[in-house]
Each structure stands twice: as C-alpha cells, then as structure tokens.
Amino acid sequence: MRAATVVPIHPVARADKTPQRTSRCSTCAMRALCMPAELSAAELARLDAIICATRSVKRGDTLYRAGDAFHSIYAVRAGSFKTVVMHRDGREHVTGFQIPGEALGLDGVGAGQHSCDAIALEDSAVCIIPFAQLEVICREVKPMQHHIYQMMSSEIVRESSQMMLLGTMSAEQRVATFLLNLSRRFKARGFSAAEFHLRMTREEIGCYLGMKLETVSRMFSKFQRERLVHANGKTIRIVDPEGLARV
Incomplete structure (x- = not known):
C-alpha cells in the first residue's frame, strides 16, 4: 500500500x-x-x-x-x-x-x-x-x-x-508501582532502568493515578527523603529499587 x-x-x-x-x-x-x-x-x-x-x-x-x-x-x-x-x-x-x-x-x-x-x-x-x-x-x-x-x-x-491500582492501592503504592512499571518498560527497550526522563507532568501522572497534583509531588518528596529515588526536575533516578518494590 x-x-x-x-x-x-x-x-x-x-x-x-x-x-x-x-x-x-x-x-x-x-x-x-x-x-x-x-x-x-x-x-x-x-x-x-x-x-x-x-x-x-x-x-x-x-x-x-x-x-x-x-x-x-x-x-x-x-x-x-x-x-x-x-x-x-x-x-x-x-x-x-x-x-x-x-x-x-x-x-x-x-x-x-x-x-x-x-x-x-x-x-x-x-x-x-x-x-x-x-x-x-x-x-x-x-x-x-x-x-x-x-x-x-x-x-x-x-x-x-x-x-486494581486505582481501587486498592494507597497513594504511596500507586506512585511506586508507576515508577517501577516505567523502569521495566525502559529496560526492555535497552534504556536505563535506573534513570530516565519523565515526559509527562506531575499533573498528568496524577490524572493517570487518580490523585491530585499535590499528592503526587508529596509522594516524590517522601521517596526522596527515604532515599528510594532521586528526582531532579523531570529526571528520575531509582536509588533503591528493592525498597521501592517493598512499598
């Protein structure tokens, strides 16, 4: 054709x-x-x-x-x-x-x-x-x-x-699941599983996860304080994937 x-x-x-x-x-x-x-x-x-x-x-x-x-x-x-x-x-x-x-x-x-x-x-x-x-x-x-x-x-x-994510998981679990899912998908494509750039906004993530923008930002800050992830703008580095999975 x-x-x-x-x-x-x-x-x-x-x-x-x-x-x-x-x-x-x-x-x-x-x-x-x-x-x-x-x-x-x-x-x-x-x-x-x-x-x-x-x-x-x-x-x-x-x-x-x-x-x-x-x-x-x-x-x-x-x-x-x-x-x-x-x-x-x-x-x-x-x-x-x-x-x-x-x-x-x-x-x-x-x-x-x-x-x-x-x-x-x-x-x-x-x-x-x-x-x-x-x-x-x-x-x-x-x-x-x-x-x-x-x-x-x-x-x-x-x-x-x-x-299941929207119906049964806490806000903390939703964001952790979202990040780990992206990590697996990037890894399958030959990209880094530990560090990647989020093209979507925090508001769009919240819209996908059924959460308010403020809640998404609070979860990212919490994960950073607990040294599970490091966020620099839209660039995310997963510091402790096992710890994030335990969430």
Missing part, C-alpha cells in the same frame, strides 16, 4: 501530519520490540509492503481523537504519547502512556472508531499499520497473528492492573 493512499485520521493542513516514507521493518533497529522474532525474510517482506509510512506528531498535537474512524494501528517509533478520555464536564482522564516500541490505536478495533485521544508528549513519530491489510497477513502468518493476540491481551491486563 502506497503512503498516498493512507486515510488521515484527523485531517489538518500542516505538513508534519502528512505520512512519509520510512525505512522497512526488515531493517529497523526497533523491530524486535514491535514484531515477533521468528518471522522469515519472506514474511518480513510482506510486512514491509504494508508498513510503508510514518507520521510525525508535534508535541501537544493529536494522532487521533475519540470518535475518529478506525483504519490503522500505530507503533511508536520515537517520542512518547498519552491516551486521554474527556469527561462530559471537560475534565481529562489519562488512560495510559506509550513509549517507543509500544502500540497505539487498538481501542478502535471493536467499535470501528477510537474511544480516546492520543496526544504526543514530545515531538514523536509513529509507523502506520493499516489494520485491514494486517488482518490479511495475520490469517496467513501465524506468528504475526499470535503477536497481535498478545498485544490485545496485554491491553486487557494493563487495564485490569489499572483498575
């Missing part, structure tokens, strides 16, 4: 939202994060034929909005995103944060339209994966089919974990 035939999810005139040609999956350094390892050269070539475009998304811009028609899923190639549901009174609820190698857009599979907004936390880029063509490949390439099932299962587990 040529890039020119990709239907824009949220039409705008700005050039940075226009799909662009990208390097192929077969030569991408992040392939191990997005694709099953056991694909043959021929199967990778088939994926190369459909995943042929990226989109750049500027900080604060949307990749798609709630209610937009569902056509594609996306793999975060660079940068980071938050997914957001807007309440009727205008309040924002953050439902997740996505970093390189993670998927966006699976919320649209069931109803044929997206149920949330996906907003870039920094200048970012995604690979566009047309879902109709992906389904065809999945019927014929079983490792790819299994990989998509795993992605969907991971979304179910993530949402269940989020419900």
Whole structure:
C-alpha cells in the first residue's frame, strides 16, 4: 500500500501530519520490540509492503481523537504519547502512556472508531499499520497473528492492573508501582532502568493515578527523603529499587 493512499485520521493542513516514507521493518533497529522474532525474510517482506509510512506528531498535537474512524494501528517509533478520555464536564482522564516500541490505536478495533485521544508528549513519530491489510497477513502468518493476540491481551491486563491500582492501592503504592512499571518498560527497550526522563507532568501522572497534583509531588518528596529515588526536575533516578518494590 502506497503512503498516498493512507486515510488521515484527523485531517489538518500542516505538513508534519502528512505520512512519509520510512525505512522497512526488515531493517529497523526497533523491530524486535514491535514484531515477533521468528518471522522469515519472506514474511518480513510482506510486512514491509504494508508498513510503508510514518507520521510525525508535534508535541501537544493529536494522532487521533475519540470518535475518529478506525483504519490503522500505530507503533511508536520515537517520542512518547498519552491516551486521554474527556469527561462530559471537560475534565481529562489519562488512560495510559506509550513509549517507543509500544502500540497505539487498538481501542478502535471493536467499535470501528477510537474511544480516546492520543496526544504526543514530545515531538514523536509513529509507523502506520493499516489494520485491514494486517488482518490479511495475520490469517496467513501465524506468528504475526499470535503477536497481535498478545498485544490485545496485554491491553486487557494493563487495564485490569489499572483498575486494581486505582481501587486498592494507597497513594504511596500507586506512585511506586508507576515508577517501577516505567523502569521495566525502559529496560526492555535497552534504556536505563535506573534513570530516565519523565515526559509527562506531575499533573498528568496524577490524572493517570487518580490523585491530585499535590499528592503526587508529596509522594516524590517522601521517596526522596527515604532515599528510594532521586528526582531532579523531570529526571528520575531509582536509588533503591528493592525498597521501592517493598512499598
């Protein structure tokens, strides 16, 4: 599928939202994060034929909005995103944060339209994966089919974990769980598990964890006093991961 035939999810005139040609999956350094390892050269070539475009998304811009028609899923190639549901009174609820190698857009599979907004936390880029063509490949390439099932299962587990986090954990436990989860995800991508930069604000973290900004800041200060973490602005260093896990 040529890039020119990709239907824009949220039409705008700005050039940075226009799909662009990208390097192929077969030569991408992040392939191990997005694709099953056991694909043959021929199967990778088939994926190369459909995943042929990226989109750049500027900080604060949307990749798609709630209610937009569902056509594609996306793999975060660079940068980071938050997914957001807007309440009727205008309040924002953050439902997740996505970093390189993670998927966006699976919320649209069931109803044929997206149920949330996906907003870039920094200048970012995604690979566009047309879902109709992906389904065809999945019927014929079983490792790819299994990989998509795993992605969907991971979304179910993530949402269940989020419900448990909001429903049963104290403020201290919520922030500790959030930091350890980010640490594991960064480690899986070859980044430092001990020190990383938070692209989201404390307010956005609170919105995700069901806490007020002041409570999030108080928990970070508490962890710093107890020498569990060291916070320097948005840069977080986990000093005592075992102690943080015990929380």
